[in-house]
Amino acid sequence: MKRVKFGTSAAVLAFLAASPALAASDVCKGSDINILMETVPDTDALQAVKGDFEKEYGAKVNIEAVNYSLMHEKLVPSLTASTSSYDVLIVDSYWVGEFKTAGWIKDLDALIARDKVDTSLYFPALMALNGTVQGKTYMLPFWQYAMGILYRKDIVDDPAFQAAYKEQFKRDWRMPATLEEFAEVVKWAGKYKDMYGIAMAAQRADPVVMEATNYLFAEGGDFYDRTTWKPTMDTPEAAKAVTVYADLINSAAQPGALGANFDDVANTLKQGKAIFAISYLFLFPTLEDPKDSTVVGKMGFAPVPGKDSFLGAWGWAVPSNAKNPDCSWEFLKWVESKDVAYKRALAGGQPTQMWIYNDPEFIKKWPAMSQVGTALEHSKGLPIMSRSTQLVETFAEVMGSVLANNVPPATALADSQDKFGRLVKGDPLLK
Amino acid sequence: MTTATIRAGSPGRRRNLAQYVFVAPAVIVLALVVAAPLLYSIYLSFQEYIITYGMGDFAGFANYLAVLSDDFAHVSWVTLKLTLLCVVFEFVIAFGLALLLNQPHLPGRSFYLIVLMIPVLMTPVAVALMFRLMFNPSLGIVNWVIGLLGIPPQGWFGDPSLALGTVVFVDVWHETSLMLLMLYAGLKAMPGEPVEAARIDGASRLQILRYVTWPLMKPVIMVTLMIRMIAALKSYDLIYMLTQGGPGKATETISFYAYRLGFRFLDIGQAAAVSFILLIVVTLLTLVLLRTMREN
Known part of the structure; x- marks a missing residue:
């Protein structure tokens, strides 16, 4: 059945290439392009420019924007059906392995070669995370969610704050260089300013995992040894990372952090109630929005202290069961064309093409973006494996038992080794 | 033969048959939307089935x-x-x-x-x-x-x-x-x-x-x-x-x-x-x- 489908698509593509009468833009005429997206600034940025595609290609772009937690469960039934309800997919970095193994996304290499799409424009780290799997290209990186320290620049730059810091720590002010130092500073600064030292998002499952993975990577820990695929959750690095995270939740975070997601982190920061957060750079447009933020012009961004930070990204893909794959591909080409990518970036998106970060107008509008290059150099994503979505759930269980049930981190992590081991068993991507 | 024909064509028998015919659509719909998925889910509970990998082997009570x-x-x-x-x-x-x-x-x-x-x-x-x-x-x-x-x-x-x-x-x-x-x-x-x-x-x-x-x-x-x-x-x-x-x-x-x-x-x-x-x-x-x- 798959062969028949592939054969049909190949025949259509050959016909399109051979027929000068049928322009590329005609393949979408009268079509509906349905896309499921997350309610984040990048979706707003696409909403702002989608009219151009509709005008040029005669198609209607329908964006269904939902909360992140709903996306995976809406996509899976659609992808297992005979025809997908969504014509273009955006794939989170930790769904990549799963989607590839299940055969839900199309290999784009032939189309990229045919249409001379330049994938060298993208940050290599993002292509590796949300572009290629086992040497084949399945996605074009759409936006990155580099994480780092979001902090109150006005507070830490204040000479009085820096003098108090010097008195406390017997050194001149500096952004923390290690996770331990970060925790010390956060706790002290919160008390000194009578604010929450840090805004945190420890809601199950995605929020706590995205945040705590920064702590794990910062300490040099990881979920697996990425060559042997043996779980490494019982290491001292992992235990230390989770211990620091739990300590900050208990002693410096806003109340209800265990039930908070990144929206709550943004709200806490926007109300001027917290000094630090380890969170997403994509929160900047909302933090800088004078309509509902009290910290406009007061926020800074710095890389996560320690070894590495967590990097996430999304990629555009064409579902294997797309109604009109040629039109889906035309949309991908259009949305990632230099002009459209730049417009989206100016509208508050998080570009994945390197050249945009060298554009003076872009950096002038979003100064914090100048740090992205540094953040990407010291960051890594979750392992590309078939069950990385379940890895997130499993790590969330570990964090839950530490944070909610007060199980000692080392015990909870050691107990999880077996579960992490089962996730990679028989994985065709890791052979 | 004669008796059977009379029975099949008798008003009581026809009424009974009509009852079944009228109820049949509801029974068929219920069988399709309730019984069939239920039986299938019971079957699935005895299978090794992770969507990413597709249907696996019979798993017994595992x-x-x-x-x-x-x-x-x-x-x-x-x-x-x-x-x-x-x-x-x-x-x-x-x-x-x-x-x-x-x-x-x-x-x-x-x-x-x-x-x-x-x-x-x-x-x-x-x-x-x-x-x-x-x-x-x-x-x-x-x-x-x-x-x-x-x-x-x-x-x-x-x-x-x-x-x-x-x-x-x-x-x-x-x-x-x-x-x-x-x-x-x-x-x-x-x-x-x-x-x-x-x-x-x-x-x-x-x-x-x-x-x-x-x-x-x-x-x-x-x-x-x-x-x-x-x-x-x-x-x-x-x-x-x-x-x-x-x-x-x-x-x-x-x-x-x-x-x-x-x-x-x-x-x-x-x-x-x-x-x-x-x-x-x-x-x-x-x-x-x-x-x-x-x-x-």
Whole structure:
């Protein structure tokens, strides 16, 4: 059945290439392009420019924007059906392995070669995370969610704050260089300013995992040894990372952090109630929005202290069961064309093409973006494996038992080794 | 041959056949939309089936053993606590309100009834979103109000010691109306003479409640409690919207556990096993309900 489908698509593509009468833009005429997206600034940025595609290609772009937690469960039934309800997919970095193994996304290499799409424009780290799997290209990186320290620049730059810091720590002010130092500073600064030292998002499952993975990577820990695929959750690095995270939740975070997601982190920061957060750079447009933020012009961004930070990204893909794959591909080409990518970036998106970060107008509008290059150099994503979505759930269980049930981190992590081991068993991507 | 022809063509036989023909569409639809998926899910519960990898081998009871040895005891305990707390609070409040509404000569009865029915008319998702905002630690009105009383802000859905209680509170707010409606209908349908006779005999209000109303209402109360208990055992929507089973696993119910195995872990075999266990529990309770209804 798959062969028949592939054969049909190949025949259509050959016909399109051979027929000068049928322009590329005609393949979408009268079509509906349905896309499921997350309610984040990048979706707003696409909403702002989608009219151009509709005008040029005669198609209607329908964006269904939902909360992140709903996306995976809406996509899976659609992808297992005979025809997908969504014509273009955006794939989170930790769904990549799963989607590839299940055969839900199309290999784009032939189309990229045919249409001379330049994938060298993208940050290599993002292509590796949300572009290629086992040497084949399945996605074009759409936006990155580099994480780092979001902090109150006005507070830490204040000479009085820096003098108090010097008195406390017997050194001149500096952004923390290690996770331990970060925790010390956060706790002290919160008390000194009578604010929450840090805004945190420890809601199950995605929020706590995205945040705590920064702590794990910062300490040099990881979920697996990425060559042997043996779980490494019982290491001292992992235990230390989770211990620091739990300590900050208990002693410096806003109340209800265990039930908070990144929206709550943004709200806490926007109300001027917290000094630090380890969170997403994509929160900047909302933090800088004078309509509902009290910290406009007061926020800074710095890389996560320690070894590495967590990097996430999304990629555009064409579902294997797309109604009109040629039109889906035309949309991908259009949305990632230099002009459209730049417009989206100016509208508050998080570009994945390197050249945009060298554009003076872009950096002038979003100064914090100048740090992205540094953040990407010291960051890594979750392992590309078939069950990385379940890895997130499993790590969330570990964090839950530490944070909610007060199980000692080392015990909870050691107990999880077996579960992490089962996730990679028989994985065709890791052979 | 002659006898058979006569029987087949007799009016009684034709009537019988017609009955089957008329019922057949409903039976076929039910078989397709209820029985077939149910049987298929029972079949799946004995298979090794992770969506990412496709259908695997026959697993025997491995899925059942895996879920029973994992978190099942914990989620069952949470479900039981949630069910009992919700049903008890909702019953006490609903019965009290139903008695008040049933008072003769109560002015504005229809108004009170309409107001009290508002929660049950709202979808659980809307209710959850409303309460999530009200209980938001930094933006919510609840923390603002308790702040006026000098109480520090609380993480209602984020504190393991408060989360289940807060979910129960939301559920009670939402579901009490339904119980009230059923109990109020029961009180309305109750014959008035026994209460009147007791009053003439000089019984106090408490005695009338204890010795007249309660025994007469017992069948309605039993059915109401059973219906609510079966619904509470399957609690999923509020949990999904309010806490996602967290913090940790503090509010994870059996239904949410099945959802998590199926839609997050994509382990359809194990999810089907959990669902089937829940189905057995709910079926047993339904049998009790049916028996109670028959007895009364």
